[in-house]
Amino acid sequence: MCQLLGMNCNTPTDIVFSFTGFATRGGLTDHHSDGWGIAFFEGSGVRHFVDYQAAVSSPVADLIKRCPIKSQHVIAHIRKATQGRVSLANCHPFVRELWGRYWVFAHNGDLKNFMPQLDGPYRPVGTTDSELAFCYLLQQLRRRFGDQLPALAELTPVLRELTAEIAGYGPFNMMLSDGSALFAHCSTNLYYIVRQHPFATAKLSDEDLSVDFAEVTTTNDRVAVIVTQPLTTNETWTQFQTGELKVFVDGDVVE
Amino acid sequence: MCQLLGMNCNTPTDIVFSFTGFATRGGLTDHHSDGWGIAFFEGSGVRHFVDYQAAVSSPVADLIKRCPIKSQHVIAHIRKATQGRVSLANCHPFVRELWGRYWVFAHNGDLKNFMPQLDGPYRPVGTTDSELAFCYLLQQLRRRFGDQLPALAELTPVLRELTAEIAGYGPFNMMLSDGSALFAHCSTNLYYIVRQHPFATAKLSDEDLSVDFAEVTTTNDRVAVIVTQPLTTNETWTQFQTGELKVFVDGDVVE
Numbered sequence: 001m002c003q004l005l006g007m008n009c010n011t012p013t014d015i016v017f018s019f020t021g022f023a024t025r026g027g028l029t030d031h032h033s034d035g036w037g038i039a040f041f042e043g044s045g046v047r048h049f050v051d052y053q054a055a056v057s058s059p060v061a062d063l064i065k066r067c068p069i070k071s072q073h074v075i076a077h078i079r080k081a082t083q084g085r086v087s088l089a090n091c092h093p094f095v096r097e098l099w100g101r102y103w104v105f106a107h108n109g110d111l112k113n114f115m116p117q118l119d120g121p122y123r124p125v126g127t128t129d130s131e132l133a134f135c136y137l138l139q140q141l142r143r144r145f146g147d148q149l150p151a152l153a154e155l156t157p158v159l160r161e162l163t164a165e166i167a168g169y170g171p172f173n174m175m176l177s178d179g180s181a182l183f184a185h186c187s188t189n190l191y192y193i194v195r196q197h198p199f200a201t202a203k204l205s206d207e208d209l210s211v212d213f214a215e216v217t218t219t220n221d222r223v224a225v226i227v228t229q230p231l232t233t234n235e236t237w238t239q240f241q242t243g244e245l246k247v248f249v250d251g252d253v254v255e
Numbered sequence: 256m257c258q259l260l261g262m263n264c265n266t267p268t269d270i271v272f273s274f275t276g277f278a279t280r281g282g283l284t285d286h287h288s289d290g291w292g293i294a295f296f297e298g299s300g301v302r303h304f305v306d307y308q309a310a311v312s313s314p315v316a317d318l319i320k321r322c323p324i325k326s327q328h329v330i331a332h333i334r335k336a337t338q339g340r341v342s343l344a345n346c347h348p349f350v351r352e353l354w355g356r357y358w359v360f361a362h363n364g365d366l367k368n369f370m371p372q373l374d375g376p377y378r379p380v381g382t383t384d385s386e387l388a389f390c391y392l393l394q395q396l397r398r399r400f401g402d403q404l405p406a407l408a409e410l411t412p413v414l415r416e417l418t419a420e421i422a423g424y425g426p427f428n429m430m431l432s433d434g435s436a437l438f439a440h441c442s443t444n445l446y447y448i449v450r451q452h453p454f455a456t457a458k459l460s461d462e463d464l465s466v467d468f469a470e471v472t473t474t475n476d477r478v479a480v481i482v483t484q485p486l487t488t489n490e491t492w493t494q495f496q497t498g499e500l501k502v503f504v505d506g507d508v509v510e
Contacts (some may be wrong), residue, residue: 027494042342042343042345043342043343043344044342044380044381045305045343045345045346045380045381046343047304047305047306048303048305049302050300050302051302059318059321059322060318060322061317063314063315066314067315087297087298087299087300087303088297088298088300088302088336089298089299089300090300096351096352097351097377097378098376099378100378100380101380102380105282119396119402120376121353121375121376121377122352122376122485123354123355124355125299125300125352125354125355125356125357126299142376143321143448147374209377229346251370
């Protein structure tokens with residue numbers, strides 16, 4: 001299956017350290033070499049990089065490791081194709097616009113016999129079950145809330161309902177962000193950590209690399225990292241419960 | 256004003272030569288340093304790069320010059336802000352999905368008092384007149400053709416009508432592609448060239464660089480390049496008429 005990585009922060013932060021370990025799983029320490037992608041919010045805008053080369057050998061992945069792009073909401077994905085051939089149109093994360101905001105979505109899992117009726121404006125371009133689920137999610141949100149972005153407190157229970165419905169068709173570990181919050185739903189594998197003052201040194205599990213976060217942060221910084229498998233060996237990651245949807249805002253769990 | 260560059264080919268071709276000259280206009284040979292962007296179709300998928308740094312100093316622009324990405328439909332833009340501040344959300348090209356295809360759009364010009372009613376699913380994320388025009392275009396196409404992608408022969412006259420309507424509000428040089436055709440509308444400045452066998456050497460006007468296309472092509476290749484100002488000094492570029500919409504498919508003008 002695929003791998004997911006998300007980051008949500010209270011101040012724009014680069015993801016170079018986490019992405020370096022994560023990208024290693026795309027073809028080197030793991031067997032996810034059917035493409036990868038990453039999306040960074042910068043304000044309401046999005047930088048979106050996808051590639052169907054293995055992340056470990058992609059020149060774009062190399063650029064991201066070398067050039068620190070600072071963002072408050074990042075979603076990355078390394079693909080092991082289960083449904084849909086290896087092509088650019090099938091690489092996660094996917095991006096669509098709803099309510100004048102970009103929405104970014106990535107999925108780990110495999111939905112069986114998931115054939116929702118799409119009669120709204122969102123249609124898959126590629127052939128994955130994941131993009132189909134994303135289009136269905138946005139269609140249902142638009143149907144429920146009409147033309148207006150709802151408050152987070154209204155949006156969250158509806159997302160809980162919809163993700164539970166989709167997870168009825170198979171594993172649905174997913175991350176979704178509109179640039180103001182990051183939503184993560186766990187079916188099988190999802191872990192998170194909140195790093196904040198006092199920061200310590202973290203050691204990557206996939207590569208011989210450590211970083212002392214105290215040297216690169218201020219005391220006010222707070223960063224949540226969410227991932228399908230813990231990225232570091234010397235920190236305590238919290239495992240999501242099956243069926244749990246968590247909401248991250250400003251680097252912390254709010255729901 | 257901004258600069259536009261489009262490429263449409265019958266076989267996937269890299270845009271390194273044209274982009275090298277074009278990117279020079281983003282801060283070096285011209286004053287367009289409020290960001291830039293480029294989108295490449297690969298099949299139905301899109302690689303989309305935007306940056307609010309000047310193209311001439313952007314590490315992502317540098318990557319594109321060094322790594323030849325091959326595509327049949329490319330749209331690039333260098334921004335000189337007229338409406339909307341310098342931010343990622345205001346960088347062209349913009350991407351949206353309609354009828355299960357990605358649509359890529361970029362605009363050169365300045366629309367005044369353009370305030371269309373947006374009551375469909377497409378809303379601007381940024382604050383440019385350009386993204387507003389793109390949302391309006393897609394809304395009207397969806398309204399006209401419903402849920403089904405029309406044939407090119409049906410689509411083209413509707414696009415002519417819509418672009419003429421929008422051009423009533425100010426200069427509307429624009430490029431639009433859905434990965435099967437590239438549409439270009441001229442209000443003030445647009446030129447194109449079709450390169451095909453026998454290929455010759457072309458010399459960039461913005462940089463001391465030549466390329467002998469005969470060495471990098473086959474006799475079957477055909478490439479149309481469309482741009483706001485001719486890129487080479489030793490080729491004959493055809494100027495668009497004011498109000499003209501041309502359609503490029505497989506490297507040639509079809510309408």
